[in-house]
Structure formats: structure tokens, C-alpha cells
Amino acid sequence: MRLNTLLATSVAVTAIGGAAQAQVVTSEPEATVVDEIIVTARKREERLFDVPVAVTAITADTLENRQFQTVREIAAVTPGLNIASDSAGRGFVSIRGVGVTLLDTVQPGVGIFVDGIYQANTSYLNSPTLAVQQIEVLRGPQSTLFGQNTLGGAINITTRQPSNVVEGRINAAYAGPDDFYTVGASISGPLIEDVLAARLSVGSQGRDGFVKNSLLDFDDANRLQQDTIRGSLRWTLPGASVLTANAYYDTIEGALPLYAVTTGPTDYSDDAQTNFRSQAEYEYSGINAKFDTALNGMTDMTIILSHDRRDQTGSSDADFQPIPLAFSTGESELRTNTAEVRFDSVWSDTFSTLVGAFASRQDTSQVSTTTLFVADPPLQALATSATEANLWAVFGTAFWNFAPEWELSVGLRFDRQEVTTVSALTATYEADEVQPRLALRRSFGDDSMVYGSIARGFRGGGANGPGAPNPLWDGDSVWTYEAGAKTRWFDRRLTLTGAVFFNDYSDVIGQNSLAPSTTGVGIVGINLNTGDAESYGVEAEFTAQLTDAWTVSGGALLQRVRITDDSRYVDTTGRQLPSDRLPFEPDWSANLQTNYVMPIGQGDLILSGGVVGKGDRNGASLSETFAPELDAYWLANASVAYRWDGFEIAVFANNLFDEKYYEAFIDSSVLSVAGLPALGSLGLIGDGRRVGVRVGYNF
Numbered sequence: 001m002r003l004n005t006l007l008a009t010s011v012a013v014t015a016i017g018g019a020a021q022a023q024v025v026t027s028e029p030e031a032t033v034v035d036e037i038i039v040t041a042r043k044r045e046e047r048l049f050d051v052p053v054a055v056t057a058i059t060a061d062t063l064e065n066r067q068f069q070t071v072r073e074i075a076a077v078t079p080g081l082n083i084a085s086d087s088a089g090r091g092f093v094s095i096r097g098v099g100v101t102l103l104d105t106v107q108p109g110v111g112i113f114v115d116g117i118y119q120a121n122t123s124y125l126n127s128p129t130l131a132v133q134q135i136e137v138l139r140g141p142q143s144t145l146f147g148q149n150t151l152g153g154a155i156n157i158t159t160r161q162p163s164n165v166v167e168g169r170i171n172a173a174y175a176g177p178d179d180f181y182t183v184g185a186s187i188s189g190p191l192i193e194d195v196l197a198a199r200l201s202v203g204s205q206g207r208d209g210f211v212k213n214s215l216l217d218f219d220d221a222n223r224l225q226q227d228t229i230r231g232s233l234r235w236t237l238p239g240a241s242v243l244t245a246n247a248y249y250d251t252i253e254g255a256l257p258l259y260a261v262t263t264g265p266t267d268y269s270d271d272a273q274t275n276f277r278s279q280a281e282y283e284y285s286g287i288n289a290k291f292d293t294a295l296n297g298m299t300d301m302t303i304i305l306s307h308d309r310r311d312q313t314g315s316s317d318a319d320f321q322p323i324p325l326a327f328s329t330g331e332s333e334l335r336t337n338t339a340e341v342r343f344d345s346v347w348s349d350t351f352s353t354l355v356g357a358f359a360s361r362q363d364t365s366q367v368s369t370t371t372l373f374v375a376d377p378p379l380q381a382l383a384t385s386a387t388e389a390n391l392w393a394v395f396g397t398a399f400w401n402f403a404p405e406w407e408l409s410v411g412l413r414f415d416r417q418e419v420t421t422v423s424a425l426t427a428t429y430e431a432d433e434v435q436p437r438l439a440l441r442r443s444f445g446d447d448s449m450v451y452g453s454i455a456r457g458f459r460g461g462g463a464n465g466p467g468a469p470n471p472l473w474d475g476d477s478v479w480t481y482e483a484g485a486k487t488r489w490f491d492r493r494l495t496l497t498g499a500v501f502f503n504d505y506s507d508v509i510g511q512n513s514l515a516p517s518t519t520g521v522g523i524v525g526i527n528l529n530t531g532d533a534e535s536y537g538v539e540a541e542f543t544a545q546l547t548d549a550w551t552v553s554g555g556a557l558l559q560r561v562r563i564t565d566d567s568r569y570v571d572t573t574g575r576q577l578p579s580d581r582l583p584f585e586p587d588w589s590a591n592l593q594t595n596y597v598m599p600i601g602q603g604d605l606i607l608s609g610g611v612v613g614k615g616d617r618n619g620a621s622l623s624e625t626f627a628p629e630l631d632a633y634w635l636a637n638a639s640v641a642y643r644w645d646g647f648e649i650a651v652f653a654n655n656l657f658d659e660k661y662y663e664a665f666i667d668s669s670v671l672s673v674a675g676l677p678a679l680g681s682l683g684l685i686g687d688g689r690r691v692g693v694r695v696g697y698n699f
Helices: 002-016 060-065 071-077 122-126 567-573 668-673
Strands: 054-059 081-087 090-095 110-114 132-139 153-159 167-176 180-192 196-207 224-237 241-254 260-262 279-294 299-317 326-346 351-372 379-403 406-422 426-443 448-459 476-489 494-508 513-516 523-526 531-545 550-565 588-600 603-614 633-644 647-654 662-666 681-685 690-698
Touching: 054 060, 054 071, 060 132, 071 081, 071 122, 071 132, 071 153, 071 588, 081 122, 081 662, 090 110, 090 122, 110 122, 122 241, 167 647, 513 567, 531 567, 668 681
Parallel strands: 110 153
Antiparallel strands: 054 132, 081 090, 132 153, 167 180, 167 690, 180 196, 196 224, 224 241, 241 279, 260 681, 279 299, 299 326, 326 351, 351 379, 379 406, 406 426, 426 448, 448 476, 476 494, 494 531, 513 523, 531 550, 550 588, 588 603, 603 633, 633 647, 647 690, 662 681
């Protein structure tokens, strides 16, 4: 019944547009035609309007115009993308309703890729956008070409490549009241003209945050300090071959998850009265190389090798309350090595293929110490674990233009995963997964198309941390059915896009839980499979160049995400879920933005403003009868900028009306189930109003 309704709704969607915010209007007042955007959503360069995938493309100009300082902020312009963060080193990301858990040991249901390389953790979402050229948000399963952990979609980030001419960029921003700042610089140019080019980018950002601790008497409880350096070399070899090498090093200092005691989801407390200061330090580093070459007149080969590492230490008040109950410390290491090879072949004017193979190895080690002050002397327990995860895959897609206006693409991927963990127990998880994708596209000239697709996505299982009674959890999967369209009108001044979708999830990893530690001291958070779920809905975006100077854009998502079978959760925990809603997933989200450009003197004055809204959500709860509901909210932004001869100066305000909302919320039942006295529920308040100034120079 719902599938029939979905297909019928697609007729209406076709009338208004397709599946992407296909174009970004330039801010120059004389511009009347929108430039084409080229994306790599199918691992090859294509016009965004030719790709039968729901894609939002955010260019470097958009990142700058919207004052986006980190990658996570792109959720404000992407229907269906939900990104939240409750600590310095991690973020939670979902697309179309599934992907978020409160433990970052679960790989997100949305894959993050930087220059084609999978990021094994979500920390990149908090990284500066200084060296970013373009971000593509792909909605719906992308497992056939991008691999596991993309059952909700993928965030595909392209960084600025080394150039054959000297160019650079410098920017800085400062905002209050929490002493937010960011500074950065990037320079690129040839080392050997037409042969070897380099790019170097450095950046730093910091903030005090909007959470205080009156018990320990400091105002920067949710502080953040992040420093980054990234370098690239691009070597053009004989025979049109190119070798690109990248290296990076990031350090982050800030808080581990930090919550304030509150009486309920509408009592917006910003005072986290913990007995111990929450603090964490992260080091991220990596090196990778990409080799592109033409094997013959019809096949291009790409080889990618990468090595990434993460080192983390931290300590915090484990009960988040002003009574001395528990204190925890820990450290972890993550090492990831990946390799991929693919062959893109054009066999005729109407038929081409893309085939490849992928392999990955992840090694994780964790050590944690929990101290309970309920006894004299205090009880203390040490827990350790080590996990080895191996994955290999083969994949391929065939593209057939069986008529000038028609394209049929058929893809298939096979993944083999094996995870072994050693803690109090030794356990192994194995999975063999097949992920097909079928898409049919019908074009109507260069400016209109409709498509339909069926795809299966898969997220790998994994291992819980030290002390968990269930060392492993299984992977989850989804079948998605989607129909969409993309269209442009009035000399491309108006772009309308949209899609309808139905997602059928199996063994979804949705609701975390707590369990007594196998060490005999304290409790541990565990990942587990909830059961089955489904989501369906409609999304739409538009960009309208109303005049040569005035542009309006926006998007919206309306969806229903519900658990249909929670038997696996009940079997593991012995408790019922209080609601069929997945935590933190709204039924709607929307955004609207306007830009107006006025020539003044030697430059342009740009006036910008917009709003971002999110519907009500459930917070986390371990009660069997009650789920806290977080209110819907709207956030407004505004800026005034002046640009001339490569210079820019701007004043801006985010959350202009100082709207109160919770980024994350944990009901008091979670503490009660853990056997701890609960003074109330726990909430992490969202960022308040920031007002600041930004300066920059491009050359």
C-alpha cells in the first residue's frame, strides 16, 4: 500500500523537480545563467543534472557565502541530512532518518569520503572548510560504488587540488559571546611548471562554547581547540598520468560528551555541574596517494592507497551529576589501511562500465578505568579490548544509453567482512553481503530529467568496548525505492528538484543501551540491533534567481521514520522500547536562504539571511513507558559582506534570535537503569547567538 502511494506521489514530484540542489547561483550581479556543476557521485565526472541520484552539491562559494566554518554545517542546506555533535571529537550523522546512535563505536549509516577515501570516524565533520572545493551529499544507499556503511547515503568531499599557477587564500573570523575564532591560510603553485604542483593549508579554530560549570567555577565547559595542517603534491607524468599525494595532521582538545542536569526537554540548562572536568585530546594523521592513468584509448585506471590513524585520551565525570559517584578515564588507538583499484571503460558511444576492488584493515585498541566512589576505599576496575576488522569487496556498474534520451545503469557489489574482538571474551563476527542497484533515467533535453531506482545498502557490524556483555553486534541493511526529477526553467533562472522514497530496514542499529560491566564495577554503553524499521517521505529543493542581483534558495523534507519490529532489542535487554520512533530523528526539516548583491564603489555589497528548521524529536530513554520529546525549532542567520579585488569583510550573526534547543537529550531513566541516583534528565544545549566579523583575501 505504501509503495503504491509512493509511486503515485512521484508523478507530483516530477512536476516540481528532482533530487538535488542542482546549481548554486554566483553572487555576481551580471550573472543570468547558472554554471553547470560537475560531480563524482558515480565515481566519474558527470553533470549533476545527468546523475540519477539524489544529490545536493555545495560549492566553495556557498561555504563562504553561508559562513560555514565546519563540514557539519552543510546540514543547514541539505534536506534529510541530520548532523549533531556532543563532544569535540565526534559527530552523529543520518540521512532520511537512520544512522544516529549515541555511541561513536558504531560506524555511521552515512559514509564520509575525502577525495575518494573513506573516513573511519566522524571527526572530519568538525574540520574546517578551508581547503574544501566541493561537498556532495548523496541520499539513499550508495553501497554499490562507495561500499559498506552508506546505507543512508554518503558525504563526498573534494578538496582543492594543487594548481599550476600561484594562488592562495587567507581568512579569519571572530564572534562572541563565547570567543569563537577561526584563522586559516592556503597557498598553491608549481614547483616544476606543468609537472609538479603543491598546496599547503593550515588552520586553527577555537571556542569557549555555551556550557558552563558553576560547581568548578569555569565558563568554558564545552570548549574546543582544533589545529590542522594539510599538504598535497600533484605530479603530472608522461602519458597523461597523474600521481597525487596528500598528508594531514590534526589535533583537537576539548570536552568529552557533556550534559547538564535538567528537569525536562523544555528546561534549557547550560550549567553542567560535574565534579570533574570533562576533557579529551585527539590526534589524527594520515597519508594517501592516488594514481590516475589511461591504459588505452578506452579504459582509465585509478589506484588509491591510504593509511590513517587516530589516538585519543580522555577523562570525565561518568554520571554527569554534582554528586561524586563515578569517574572514568580512557584511551584508544585506531589504525586504518585501505586500498582500491577501479577501471572506467568506454566500450562504445552507448555502453560503458566501471569495475573495481577494495580492501580495508582496521585495528582498534581501547583501555578504560572506572572508579566508583560508593565505597571506601573507592572501587576501581580496568577493562581492555582489541579489535581487528578486515574487509574486501569487488564491485561493478554498467551504464547503457539504449536510446539518446534513456540510460539504464545496473550495479552489483559483494562485501566480505570479518571482525574479531578480544576483551573478557574472544568473539568473531562475519558477514557476506550483496548490494545491487538498478536505476533508469529519462532526459528531456539538457534541463529536465526523471529517474527511478532500486538499491540495497549495508552497514557492517562491529565490536563493543571493554566490559560489554555482548562483545559484537550484527550489521544492518536497507532496500530503498526512489523516484525523482530535476528540471530548470526560464533560462535556468529557476531550478526545481525533488524525490520520493521508501526505505525498508532490517536489523537496524538504532537504540543504544546500558548494561552492567563484565568487570564487576560500573556500567557500560553497548551497541545492539533494535529490529526492523521503515521510513518514507518526500524531499524538494529550489534555487530561484529572481533578478540579476537577487537569489532565493531552499529545501524541505517530510518523512515518517518508525520502528516496525523491536524484538531484537527486547531479546538483548529484556526491556520494551517506549516509542516506535528512532531517537533524534525529526519528521520534517526545512531551510530558506536569500542573497542580494548590490554594486557599490569598486566592489559588491552582499546581503544574506536565512532560516533553518527542524521538527520535534525523541531524546534517548531506557524507560519502557516514556520517551522525552524535544521541541521543534527554527534558527535564523544573517550577514552583510563587502567584496572587492579579492578582499572581503563581513559581519554575521548565527542563531540571530538566540533560540533555545537541545542538541542531545538523555532521559533520567538512563541513569536509573544504570543503578545510579538520578537528580534529573541530562541535556546538551545547542549553540546560542553568535555575532562576529569575518575578513578574507583571495589571490
